[in-house]
Amino acid sequence: MMTSLVGQHVDALxxxxxxxxxxxxxxxxxxxxxxxxxxxxxxxPHAKAHKSPSxxxxxxxxxxxxxxxxxxxxxxxxAASGIRDILIANQVVGPIKTRRLAQLARQADIAVAVDCLExxxxxDAAAAEAGTSPRLVIEINSGMNRAGIDPGDDTVxxxxxxxxxxxxxxGGVMTWEGHTTTVVDPAxxxxxxxxxxxxVLESVLAIQDAGIDVPIVSCGGTGTFRTTAGxxxxxxxQAGGGIFxxxxxxxxxxxxxxxxxxxxxxxxxxxxxxVIIDAGRKSLDPTAxxxxxxxxxxxxxxxxxxxxxxxxxxxxxADVRIGDRLQLLIGYSxxxxxxxxxxxxxxxxxxxxxxxxxxxxxxx
Amino acid sequence: MMTSLVGQHVDALxxxxxxxxxxxxxxxxxxxxxxxxxxxxxxxPHAKAHKSPSxxxxxxxxxxxxxxxxxxxxxxxxAASGIRDILIANQVVGPIKTRRLAQLARQADIAVAVDCLExxxxxDAAAAEAGTSPRLVIEINSGMNRAGIDPGDDTVxxxxxxxxxxxxxxGGVMTWEGHTTTVVDPAxxxxxxxxxxxxVLESVLAIQDAGIDVPIVSCGGTGTFRTTAGxxxxxxxQAGGGIFxxxxxxxxxxxxxxxxxxxxxxxxxxxxxxVIIDAGRKSLDPTAxxxxxxxxxxxxxxxxxxxxxxxxxxxxxADVRIGDRLQLLIGYSxxxxxxxxxxxxxxxxxxxxxxxxxxxxxxx
Numbered sequence: 001m002m003t004s005l006v007g008q009h010v011d012a013l014x015x016x017x018x019x020x021x022x023x024x025x026x027x028x029x030x031x032x033x034x035x036x037x038x039x040x041x042x043x044x045p046h047a048k049a050h051k052s053p054s055x056x057x058x059x060x061x062x063x064x065x066x067x068x069x070x071x072x073x074x075x076x077x078x079a080a081s082g083i084r085d086i087l088i089a090n091q092v093v094g095p096i097k098t099r100r101l102a103q104l105a106r107q108a109d110i111a112v113a114v115d116c117l118e119x120x121x122x123x124d125a126a127a128a129e130a131g132t133s134p135r136l137v138i139e140i141n142s143g144m145n146r147a148g149i150d151p152g153d154d155t156v157x158x159x160x161x162x163x164x165x166x167x168x169x170x171g172g173v174m175t176w177e178g179h180t181t182t183v184v185d186p187a188x189x190x191x192x193x194x195x196x197x198x199x200v201l202e203s204v205l206a207i208q209d210a211g212i213d214v215p216i217v218s219c220g221g222t223g224t225f226r227t228t229a230g231x232x233x234x235x236x237x238q239a240g241g242g243i244f245x246x247x248x249x250x251x252x253x254x255x256x257x258x259x260x261x262x263x264x265x266x267x268x269x270x271x272x273x274x275v276i277i278d279a280g281r282k283s284l285d286p287t288a289x290x291x292x293x294x295x296x297x298x299x300x301x302x303x304x305x306x307x308x309x310x311x312x313x314x315x316x317x318a319d320v321r322i323g324d325r326l327q328l329l330i331g332y333s334x335x336x337x338x339x340x341x342x343x344x345x346x347x348x349x350x351x352x353x354x355x356x357x358x359x360x361x362x363x364x
Numbered sequence: 365m366m367t368s369l370v371g372q373h374v375d376a377l378x379x380x381x382x383x384x385x386x387x388x389x390x391x392x393x394x395x396x397x398x399x400x401x402x403x404x405x406x407x408x409p410h411a412k413a414h415k416s417p418s419x420x421x422x423x424x425x426x427x428x429x430x431x432x433x434x435x436x437x438x439x440x441x442x443a444a445s446g447i448r449d450i451l452i453a454n455q456v457v458g459p460i461k462t463r464r465l466a467q468l469a470r471q472a473d474i475a476v477a478v479d480c481l482e483x484x485x486x487x488d489a490a491a492a493e494a495g496t497s498p499r500l501v502i503e504i505n506s507g508m509n510r511a512g513i514d515p516g517d518d519t520v521x522x523x524x525x526x527x528x529x530x531x532x533x534x535g536g537v538m539t540w541e542g543h544t545t546t547v548v549d550p551a552x553x554x555x556x557x558x559x560x561x562x563x564v565l566e567s568v569l570a571i572q573d574a575g576i577d578v579p580i581v582s583c584g585g586t587g588t589f590r591t592t593a594g595x596x597x598x599x600x601x602q603a604g605g606g607i608f609x610x611x612x613x614x615x616x617x618x619x620x621x622x623x624x625x626x627x628x629x630x631x632x633x634x635x636x637x638x639v640i641i642d643a644g645r646k647s648l649d650p651t652a653x654x655x656x657x658x659x660x661x662x663x664x665x666x667x668x669x670x671x672x673x674x675x676x677x678x679x680x681x682a683d684v685r686i687g688d689r690l691q692l693l694i695g696y697s698x699x700x701x702x703x704x705x706x707x708x709x710x711x712x713x714x715x716x717x718x719x720x721x722x723x724x725x726x727x728x
Contacts (some may be wrong), residue, residue, distance in 0.1 A: 012460075013460075014460045014461060014464070014728045015458075015728065016727050016728065017728075048670055048671065070670070070671040071642075071671065090631070090642075090671060090672070091631035091632050091640070091642075091686075092631075093629055093630070093631045093632075093642070093686055093687050094379075094629050094687045096376075096377075096378045097378060097629070100378070115632050115634060116632070116633070116686060118686055118687075119686060122687075141634060145634075145635075145638070146634075146640060146669070146672055146674060147631065147632035147634055147640045147672065148632075148634055149634070265457055265458050265461070266457070267454070267455035267456075267457045267511065268455050268457075268479050268480070268511035268512075269480070270479060270505060270509075270510075270511055270512055270513070271509075274509070276455070276510060276511045278435075278454075278455075278457070278728075279727070281649070281651075281699065282702050282727060283727050285645070285649065285651075287645075287649075287651055305510070306412055306434070306698050306699075307412065307434040307435065307454060308454070308510055308511065310510060322457055322480060322482055322483060323457050323458045323482075323486075334670050335645065335670075338646050338703075339702075339725070339727070340725070340727070341725055361703070361704070361705055363380050363643070363646060363647050363703070363704070364378045364379065364380065364381075364642075
């Protein structure tokens with residue numbers, strides 16, 4: 001964990017190193033938290049971007065009531081770190097995984113997404129064996145066409161079947177209206193979110209009409225929460241990735257600032273208009289969004305091979321020298337954090353904490 | 365490391381799990397090794413794809429005389445695993461890194477790429493401080509236009525300056541003619557390799573003419589070694605990634621077979637023509653080459669989000685069921701292995717070894 005670096009100047013860090021500006025991070029958390037408090041909607045931030053119990057606990061302190069994650073092995077990390085209300089927003093399938101989840105329900109109040117009866121029966125059998133009672137949350141397809149059952153009769157029928165099971169609890173429903181984030185015009189995007197969630201919320205009413213309580217109606221990511229959290233019937237949103245202020249969220253108008261950067265070293269200046277850095281695709285995956293090089297205004301293009309980053313400049317310059325350090329603002333933190341073992345948290349230029357990304361590599 | 369799974373059936377593995385077919389891997393190693401023995405060229409396989417001392421030692425047993433890696437922290441892993449002749453085929457720049465490398469030269473015979481005098485002087489100073497004598501190998505730009513000094517007078521001058529330094533040894537030269545692998549026609553590719561390496565080999569002769577010994581002339585990856593290893597003056601090739609039989613190398617005609625696959629579970633069948641699996645971009649980066657789903661002939665397209673894989677079929681089918689396991693042959697292993705903590709090695713359907721990927725995450 002390299003905690004021996006705490007208290008030292010940022011220059012003491014070897015590169016590439018993933019940096020968090022603590023003040024900016026806390027500001028972003030406050031922006032999201034305050035807007036949810038105002039709307040009266042609960043907050044279960046997704047932990048997929050930060051992978052870090054340290055940050056999960058910061059979010060709980062800021063008002064979140066639980067967390068969202070993607071895998072049973074991630075839930076194990078957060079449970080071991082003292083977090084109790086955990087939604088696995090993904091199907092957990094097969095005897096190895098369902099047993100593991102049912103055992104974990106001894107330590108934490110686990111909820112898991114299901115989208116078919118077969119999987120619900122598996123969870124019920126595993127819970128019977130473990131003597132636990134995890135919550136099953138129906139994942140509904142709200143138009144993203146990934147996983148999820150269709151809204152309407154199919155959803156209501158599945159809810160009834162889950163309620164009839166002996167060893168699991170019906171936790172409610174969830175969806176991810178992620179496809180709406182590709183709508184560029186803000187008003188049209190807002191409408192798309194409403195249109196996408198309407199059938200989900202109708203399904204919730206139909207389940208309630210059948211006499212079934214629906215404790216959780218969970219949806220909304222950073223790209224949609226400002227609309228989603230205001231919709232009647234939504235109980236909680238999962239906005240979490242936005243705390244790092246990624247470019248992809250800023251482009252959607254979310255009022256957050258860049259908090260995450262990669263500190264790199266210039267390792268070669270083979271031409272006056274070419275800069276080679278010590279970070280490639282194994283330190284930062286630029287597929288979803290390129291990083292932005294802080295303080296370098298003449299970047300023409302960037303490319304990344306496995307271990308090299310190549311910055312092409314629009315004009316020759318002698319200003320960037322071998323050994324110089326550059327800070328790359330991360331464009332999409334989901335695809336950078338899981339490549340690193342820790343964050344170095346900066347207060348000004350001083351390393352004030354080292355936060356392990358214990359949930360990285362937890363793929364199962 | 366989950367070595368408790370050794371001896372068990374593959375069905376005992378949770379998913380996603382990275383599998384190696386041992387017989388196929390050994391066959392691929394033998395194909396590359398035999399062709400180099402025939403050409404009389406030494407072998408310093410790059411470890412960037414496998415990240416694993418277990419595999420590095422297999423390669424040494426198969427005739428390799430040393431290894432190539434990309435970072436000082438990777439070299440530390442291999443040195444600690446008993447490997448002595450290690451080339452870091454990348455610039456190691458700045459006081460933190462050069463000191464670390466100079467200290468490592470106590471444990472192993474390190475060679476490191478340099479492409480400018482400034483960096484060579486840094487290494488000399490760090491070596492003086494550590495009392496060691498690492499080898500400096502000049503990286504020459506053979507047309508890939510990444511790092512590397514230009515061939516010709518600049519290279520000869522740098523060699524002379526390195527030889528004059530007191531605390532480092534001149535190790536020779538290296539290049540990576542990687543740009544030639546984009547030439548589709550095999551005969552044209554072969555010509556491109558010759559054209560690309562000619563100025564490098566002329567520079568070597570010019571260095572020798574200046575009375576300087578050039579022990580290492582290192583180049584050639586899996587995509588080029590069949591040509592490169594046969595060129596007079598090349599002392600060793602770095603072909604390493606090909607041992608997994610990736611699609612991108614098979615497409616270049618390298619006679620290797622797929623040895624690496626990702627075992628996944630079907631977690632959702634939301635539509636008859638859509639299959640959701642428990643592996644996304646955090647288990648397998650499909651940017652360079654998509655995987656191939658073994659035994660599934662009607663795959664129309666595949667896409668991957670962070671934690672989900674989506675397989676779209678060309679026709680509806682009930683054959684693939686929730687809970688089924690699929691094997692995805694990896695298209696480009698460089699972008700999958702570093703996401704996993706270990707390989708599960710199979711002999712038939714039995715897990716015969718668990719090999720840790722200790723060099724993963726070693727970014728510095």
